[in-house]
Amino acid sequence: MTTAAPASLVEEILELKKERNAVILAHHYQETEIQEIADSIGDSLELARKAKELDCEVIAFCGVWFMAETAKILNPARTVVVPDQDAGCSLVDSCPVEMVRAFKRKYPDHAVVSYINTSADVKAESDIICTSRNAVAVVNSIPAGQPILFLPDINLGNYVKKMSGRQNMRIWQGACIVHATFAARKLTEARNAHPGAFVVAHPECPAEVLQQAGYIGSTSALIDYCVKSEHKQFIVMTESGVQHSLRKLAPEKEFWFVSNENCNCSECPYMKRNSLEKLRDCLDTLRPRVEMDAAMMDRARLPIERMLAVK
Numbered sequence: 537m538t539t540a541a542p543a544s545l546v547e548e549i550l551e552l553k554k555e556r557n558a559v560i561l562a563h564h565y566q567e568t569e570i571q572e573i574a575d576s577i578g579d580s581l582e583l584a585r586k587a588k589e590l591d592c593e594v595i596a597f598c599g600v601w602f603m604a605e606t607a608k609i610l611n612p613a614r615t616v617v618v619p620d621q622d623a624g625c626s627l628v629d630s631c632p633v634e635m636v637r638a639f640k641r642k643y644p645d646h647a648v649v650s651y652i653n654t655s656a657d658v659k660a661e662s663d664i665i666c667t668s669r670n671a672v673a674v675v676n677s678i679p680a681g682q683p684i685l686f687l688p689d690i691n692l693g694n695y696v697k698k699m700s701g702r703q704n705m706r707i708w709q710g711a712c713i714v715h716a717t718f719a720a721r722k723l724t725e726a727r728n729a730h731p732g733a734f735v736v737a738h739p740e741c742p743a744e745v746l747q748q749a750g751y752i753g754s755t756s757a758l759i760d761y762c763v764k765s766e767h768k769q770f771i772v773m774t775e776s777g778v779q780h781s782l783r784k785l786a787p788e789k790e791f792w793f794v795s796n797e798n799c800n801c802s803e804c805p806y807m808k809r810n811s812l813e814k815l816r817d818c819l820d821t822l823r824p825r826v827e828m829d830a831a832m833m834d835r836a837r838l839p840i841e842r843m844l845a846v847k
C-alpha cells in the first residue's frame with residue numbers, strides 16, 4: 537500500500553524545482569507519489585516528444601536511464617538528471633553495442649531498427665528507433681524488400697513481425713524481466729476468476745499471453761483504451777504502476793493485475809529504484825547527471841528524429 541508523501545518533502549522538491557528552473561517527467565511505472573508531483577506522465581514515446589518541447593534548464597527524469605539518455609540526446613544543452621543512477625533495464629543489458637557492431641559487419645545489408653529500450657551507443661548504430669507505441673508503423677515505413685534487424689526485444693519483435701506480415705526480419709533475443717515472465721497459465725487463472733474482465737497487454741509480453749489479449753498497446757495506449765472502452769472490468773498485463781492513472785481516470789472501473797513468475801508482484805525493480813527522496817537529492821546536487829560524448833549524441837539523434845517523423 538502506498539502511504540502519502542510527507543508534505544515537507546514535497547515542498548522541498550517544489551522549491552528546488554523552481555530554483556533550478558526544472559521540469560519533472562515521469563513514466564507510468566514510477567511510484568504513485570512521484571507521478572503525483574510530476575509535470576508530465578507518459579509512455580516512452582510521449583516522454584521523448586515532451587522532452588523536445590520543454591522550456592526549462594533542468595529535466596529531472598523519473599524513469600529509467602535509457603529514457604533520460606533519449607531526453608538528453610534531444611536536448612543536448614539542458615541538464616538531465618535521474619534520481620537513481622542504477623535505474624537500468626534488462627533489455628538494454630541484453631544488447632551490448634559490440635554485439636550490434638559485430639552483427640552489422642556480418643549483415644551489412646540489414647537496416648537496424650532499435651527499440652527505444654537500448655543504450656545511447658546502440659541507438660547511434662541504428663537506422664531508426666521505435667517504441668512499443670509505434671513499432672509496427674516504424675517497420676512498415678521501411679521499404680518491403682529491405683532486410684531488418686529488430687532489437688532487442690524478442691516478444692515485441694515477434695508481435696511486430698506478425699502485425700506487419702514482414703518476413704525479412706531478424707529478431708534479437710532480449711527480453712523484459714517483468715513482461716516476459718508473465719505466464720499464460722496465470723492469466724488463464726485470472727480470466728477464470730474474473731470471467732467478465734477484458735484483457736489488455738503490453739507487447740513485451742510472451743506470444744501465449746498476447747494471444748489471450750483483446751487489446752495490445754504501449755502503457756499510455758492501454759490506459760487510454762481502458763478509460764474509453766465500454767468494458768467495466770480489466771485484467772491488465774503490464775507493470776502495476778499504470779494503476780495510478782487507471783484509478784484516477786476511471787475510478788468506477790475494476791482492474792486486476794497478474795503477478796510475474798518470479799515475484800508476487802508485477803513491478804519493474806529498475807523503475808522502482810527512484811524515490812521522492814532521491815528526486816529531491818538529484819534536484820539539489822544535479823547528480824546523477826546524464827552526460828555523453830557529443831559526437832555519439834549527434835549520431836544517436838538521427839534515428840530518434842527519424843522515428844519522431846513517422847506518423
Ligand code: 13P
Pocket residue numbers: 578579580581653667668669712715740753754755756
Ligand atoms: P512504453 O513505451 O509503453 O512506455 O514501455 C516502456 C517500457 O519500458 C515497458 O516495459
Ligand code: SF4
Pocket residue numbers: 600624625626627653712713714715740775804805806807
Ligand atoms: Fe525495462 Fe522491463 Fe523495466 Fe520496462 S519494465 S524498464 S522493459 S525491465
